[in-house]
Amino acid sequence: MSVAKQDVRSLAEAARKASRVLATAPTAQKDEALRAMARHLRARLPAILAANAEDLAAARDAGKPAAFLDRLLLDAGRVEGMAKAVEEVAALKDPVGEETEAWDRPNGLHVRKVRLPLGVVLMIYEARPNVTSDAAALCLKSGNASLLRGGSEAARSNAAIAAALAAGLTEAGLPATSIQAVPPGERETLLELIKLEGLIDLCIPRGGEGLIRFVAENARVPVVKHYKGVCHVYVHAAADLDMASRITLNAKTSRPGVCNAAECLLVDAAVADTFLPRVGRELVARGVELRGDETTVRVLGGAGVAVKPAAEADWGQEFLDLILAVKVVEGLDDALSHISRYGSEHTEAIITADASVAGRFTREVQASGVAWNASTRFNDGGELGLGAEIGISTSRLHAFGPMGLKELTSQKYVIHGQGQVR
Amino acid sequence: MSVAKQDVRSLAEAARKASRVLATAPTAQKDEALRAMARHLRARLPAILAANAEDLAAARDAGKPAAFLDRLLLDAGRVEGMAKAVEEVAALKDPVGEETEAWDRPNGLHVRKVRLPLGVVLMIYEARPNVTSDAAALCLKSGNASLLRGGSEAARSNAAIAAALAAGLTEAGLPATSIQAVPPGERETLLELIKLEGLIDLCIPRGGEGLIRFVAENARVPVVKHYKGVCHVYVHAAADLDMASRITLNAKTSRPGVCNAAECLLVDAAVADTFLPRVGRELVARGVELRGDETTVRVLGGAGVAVKPAAEADWGQEFLDLILAVKVVEGLDDALSHISRYGSEHTEAIITADASVAGRFTREVQASGVAWNASTRFNDGGELGLGAEIGISTSRLHAFGPMGLKELTSQKYVIHGQGQVR
Structure with missing residues (x-):
């Protein structure tokens, strides 16, 4: 399964060539290819499941943990989900050719900004085989060729999925090299x-921080990084406390292992005595371990709610687990300064009925997503209505936050004149 | 003038700290700082000219060529131009906080995309001291802190200019570290x-290809690259030949040393006999050396116009000089394929009265600027109305083509709910 240096370059050259065709492929042809890809995924279900069974057996033999095996596992339902997701991308609006701005110059030139594809996108990911079809579909719709380098443990599954996608491309008259699975070889x-x-x-790496750092530190091609999410929920003095409690529970417990889950709760001192015991009890009832600052420990302890004292390392920590750091703050400025110091610029939420306070929070917080009276969990491509997401950027270059089809494009200036010269 | 590793990090840390203040600084305060910077540039004219005289003397002693000395030279007029340029940036619209899109989700969430600064911008440039104030002003207006690393030959001039800018910042109550000249030390x-x-x-490197490649190959921070411009003018069969001639002359001769100047003329075979001799004569009269393909050599030779046969290396060559490659093509597809093979994705122009041909050309050409019946020279921040430009990106990531204030920002999602959870 290893692949030589020269082979890697040939794959990329083939992708570059295909990208020239995709850049001007009509929307109807790309959509036809996507629908054909979905059909071929369904038609090749037995082959895909057989390949996946081999991957699973090898991973089991290698002693991989249950969570890993679950991520790797495909069944009829999951493959159907992949096919449906590809069809959903076909139904999204094609961003290529979209005019985003237009203006006239005093000399009569008419200038437009028009979206065009990026060219060739390299996805690097780990165990989940569904990323293969998800990423391929988003790249194709946005006119980009894709190179898909999944984890070695999913190599057989990914190859079977890629073969189905290639069959769909061919059926629609697009180059089969528009989507290529890169055999997972050596690190070299x-x-x-x-x-x-x-x-x-x-290059979009998706996976653990180790993988992303390795790519970021060694890449010479542009990389969209997806580092950690240390998200805060700030309950302001003027918050509706029912709402604050509902949002805190949702942000922490609905899926604690994802990057837009809350890791820290900030509560205004003015409402700490009322709010902390009630939200604390509900959190503990859902199995959450609370780690509080001195005031929180005093208030929760006094109310008989289980709480541990927070260590300095708990602030800014991405627990990805049922653990929540809790701190009592002295109003908006204190909350903003805590978030600026310990946040990861991923997602921050404020609960308040005071619009001017919310205005300052949403203006001043430098994060890819800022929520007012809503859960941090909404900072997600699907939830925001991007249709689908290829990743979440935690750096500001090119795109910041969830990346959908538009974020897989760039823009060119189209200048229309009547013979103007300088 | 050399600077130790630790000093470089301290400068960057100070910039990061200043960037947090700038990110939320009101427009009025940033504009006040810009106007104060312009005043201090004027007030310190004697100090700036004295510093520049020392730089010039040293450069002369080092045997630098005349063109280099001219780029380095400051005089009262050039410093006034710098001050005016800073005031013009103050007059531009502040991009920070601008809402670029807004939509509602079925669950009642209201989502907005809002511009925020990038943070800290590092400019790396060579001899021109005016880049110091130009880049600093654009970064400040867009809420970014800037680190300005000019060439060692301009070190005294840049330090004097940076001191004037810092005085302006202080006067407006902004951190003086918002704009810092990095002493040009060793390559290390x-x-x-x-x-x-x-x-x-x-990081935005501006200068020769060697500098840009060095930065691109060694940087771990994102780099906007500005490589070469190999721009074509394509004269289609349905072109107004007067217009085509005017545009060709302008694109080639108005400023041959810049990246949006034309390097290659493509002429449809149907009009080659009529068009080539007339445009050829005018080009030669302006001192242009023509290098033609076989047909061009025959047509121009027959008409008594000086022409050399083009070598393969002349296609795709950035002459940056009064030299023009000329080729006769068999219509739009032939022109598109030549451009796709030899163009640099910078700027391409078509001259035609046929709107459907122009439509295909502007859709299919993958360049940062595509001009229809206008000179390639218009693909420039000032000419397009961006107000000013910090550089021209020749790669598609983050921005493609001229970069103004908007391109110095990113965008965040602001999500407003009424207690929604997932």
């Missing part, structure tokens, strides 16, 4: 891949 | 600087 071949400046326009 | 300190991930959000 990954290194070679992320240095192919001029052949790869964007 | 540049290397250190471009690896400061987490402290620097964007």
Whole structure:
């Protein structure tokens, strides 16, 4: 399954060539390809499940943990979900050619900004085989060729999925090399891949922080990084406390292992005595371990709610688990300064009925998503209505936050004149 | 003038700290600072000219060529131009806080995309001292702190200019560290600087291809690259030939040393016999050396116009001089394929009266600027009405083409709910 340096470059060159065709492919043809890809995923279900069973057996033999095996597992339902997701991308609006701005210059020139694809997108990911079809579909719809480098444990599954996608491309008359699964070889071949400046326009690594750091530190092609999410919920003095409690519970417990889950609760001192015991009891009832600052420990302890004293390392910590740091703050400025110091610029929420306080919070917080009276969990491509998301950028270059189809495009200036010269 | 590793990091840390203040600084305060900066540039004219005289003397002693000395030279007029340019940036619309899109979700969430600054911008440039004030002003207006690393030959001039800018910042109550001139030290300190991930959000190198490649190959922070411009003018069969001639002359001769000047003329075979001799004569009269393909050589030779046969290396060549490659093509597809093979994705122009041909050309050409019946020279921040430009990106990530204030920002999602949870 290893792949030589030269092979990696050939794959990228083929992708570059395909990207030239995709850049001007009509929307109808891309959508036809997407629908054909979905049909082929369904038609090849037995082959995909057989390949996946081999991957699973090997992963089991290698002693991989249950959570890993679950991420790797495909069944009829999951493959149907993949096919449906591809069809949903077909139904999204094509961003290519969209005019985003237009204006006239005093000399009569008419200027438009028009979206065009990025070119070749390299996805690097780990165990989940559904990323193969999800990412391929989003890249295709946005006119980009994709190179998909999944984890070695999912190699057989990914190859079977890629074969189905290629069959769909061919059926619609698009180059089969528009979507290519890169065989997961040695780390050296990954290194070679992320240095192919001029052949790869964007690299999106998805996975653990170790993988992302490795890619970011070694890549010569542009990388959209997705680091951690240390999200805060700030309950302001003027909050509706029922709402604050509902949102805190949702942000912490609905899916504690994801990046837009809350890791820290900030509560205004003015409502701490009322709010902390009630939300604390509900959190503890759902199995959450609370780690509080001195005031929180006093208030919760006094109310008989289980709480541990927080260590300095608990602030700014991404627990990804049923653990919540809790701190009592002295109003908006104190909350803003805590978030600025310990937040990860991912998602921050404020609960308040005071619009001017919310205005300052949403203006001043420098995060990819800022929620007012809503859960941090909404900072997600699907929830925001982007249709689907290829990743979440935690750095501000190119895109910040959930990335959908538009974020897989760039823009060119189209200048229309009547013979103007300078 | 050399600067130690630790000093470089301290400068970047101070910039990061200042960037937090700038991110939420009101427009009025930023504009006040810009106007004060302009005043201090004027007030310190003698000090700036004295520093520049020392730089010039040293450069002369070092045997730098006349063009270099001219780029380095400041006089009263040029400093006044710098001050005026800073005032013009004050008059531009503040992009920070601008809402670019807004929509409602079925669950009642109201989502807005709002511009925010990038953070810390590092400019790396060579001899021109005016870049110091131009770049600083654009970064400040867009809420970014700037680190300005000019060439060592301009170090005294840049320090004097930066001191004037700092005085303006202080007068308006903004951190003087919002704009910092980085002393030009050893190449090692540049290397250190471009690896400061987490402290620097964007690096913009401006200068020769060698400098840009060095930065791109060694940086760990995101880099906006500005490589070469190999721009084509395509004269279609349905072109107004007077217009085509005017635009060709302008694109080639108005300023041959810049990246949006034309390097290659493509002429449809149907009009080659009529068009080539007339445009050829005018080009030659302006001192342009023509290098033609076989047909061009035959047509121009037959008409008595000086022409050399083009070598393969002349296609895709950035001459930056009064040299023009000329090729006769068999219609739109042939022109598109030549441009796709030899163009640099900078700027391409078509001259035609046929709107459907122009439509295909503007859709299919993958360049940062595509002009229809206008000179390639208009793909420029000032000419497009961006107000000013901090650079021209030749890669598609983050921005493509001229970058103004908007391109110095990112966007965040602001999500307003009434207690929604997932």
